[in-house]
Amino acid sequence: xxxxxxxxxxxxxxxxxxxxxxxxxxxxxxxxxxxxxxxxxxxxxxxxxxxxxxxxxxxxxxxxxxxxxxxxxxxxxxxxxxxxxxxxxxxxxxxxxxxxxxxxxxxxxxxxxxxxxxxxxxxxxxxxxxxxxxxxxxxxxxxxxxxxxxxxxxxxxxxxxxxxxxxxxxxxxxxxxxxxxxxxxxxxxxxxxxxxxxxxxxxxxxxxxxxxxxxxxxxxxxxxxxxxxxxxxxxxxxxxxxxxxxxxxxxxxxxxxxxxxxxxxxxxxxxxxxxxxxxxxxx
Numbered sequence: 093x094x095x096x097x098x099x100x101x102x103x104x105x106x107x108x109x110x111x112x113x114x115x116x117x118x119x120x121x122x123x124x125x126x127x128x129x130x131x132x133x134x135x136x137x138x139x140x141x142x143x144x145x146x147x148x149x150x151x152x153x154x155x156x157x158x159x160x161x162x163x164x165x166x167x168x169x170x171x172x173x174x175x176x177x178x179x180x181x182x183x184x185x186x187x188x189x190x191x192x193x194x195x196x197x198x199x200x201x202x203x204x205x206x207x208x209x210x211x212x213x214x215x216x217x218x219x220x221x222x223x224x225x226x227x228x229x230x231x232x233x234x235x236x237x238x239x240x241x242x243x244x245x246x247x248x249x250x251x252x253x254x255x256x257x258x259x260x261x262x263x264x265x266x267x268x269x270x271x272x273x274x275x276x277x278x279x280x281x282x283x284x285x286x287x288x289x290x291x292x293x294x295x296x297x298x299x300x301x302x303x304x305x306x307x308x309x310x311x312x313x314x315x316x317x318x319x320x321x322x323x324x325x326x327x328x329x330x331x332x333x334x335x336x337x338x339x340x341x342x343x344x345x346x347x348x349x350x351x352x353x354x355x356x357x358x359x360x361x362x363x364x365x366x367x368x369x370x371x372x373x374x375x
Contacts, residue, residue: 156180156271161191162206174260188212195221200228202270207234215248222249229270282317285360289317298359308333309352316373325370
């Protein structure tokens with residue numbers, strides 16, 4: 093059975109008791125081999141029942157979350173792969189209307205925006221974002237390169253403007269600059285007990301000494317610290333840690349929690365189990 097869901101919010105009543113698997117495909121259409129699907133969204137299998145999202149996104153945020161809006165799937169994948177190397181969470185959409193709906197529903201730290209999009213032009217997306225006073229750095233990435241077009245994009249509210257073709261290294265550097273600028277508006281350090289977490293480089297220290305964590309152990313700690321004194325379910329942790337093509341079981345979350353507790357035990361930080369609900373760290 094397949095159900096169509098406009099938003100991850102539709103899944104809040106569900107308890108994901110078994111395995112979470114993300115695939116990419118057209119909504120309501122059987123999975124196509126990679127490269128044959130012209131438009132991608134994501135599909136969620138829960139206990140044998142299939143649900144499709146109209147937009148590709150995760151329900152839970154990471155500290156540096158980037159949205160790429162680009163209708164060239166090959167180019168979008170290359171940009172996403174480069175940015176993921178720096179441990180950012182990267183989501184992609186390929187249609188203008190889907191992109192605008194996602195930006196209005198979710199929170200991102202950076203938007204990389206093509207202009208010539210199906211459904212809705214990138215300039216219209218940008219104007220709507222600024223009209224809603226959404227604090228979101230926007231980098232335009234487009235083949236429209238004459239002076240009048242660059243001026244129009246910047247006047248519409250873009251923070252940066254890159255013309256195709258481009259070098260990935262330059263795009264990464266410009267993205268880092270925009271992220272740093274946005275981070276500078278808030279304190280990047282979260283401190284609980286003797287433990288300190290730097291949300292910029294995601295480093296962890298106890299009494300000033302570095303703590304060695306695996307990427308997924310760090311991801312568990314991050315989501316708990318970013319939601320201090322709130323109960324976070326295993327399902328939300330799984331959606332935070334694993335990508336669309338990964339397979340994750342609830343038991344693996346329990347293993348990461350167990351390892352994390354041992355590594356931060358000397359920091360006067362307790363990861364509490366709230367039976368039947370999830371985990372939390374108290375302030």
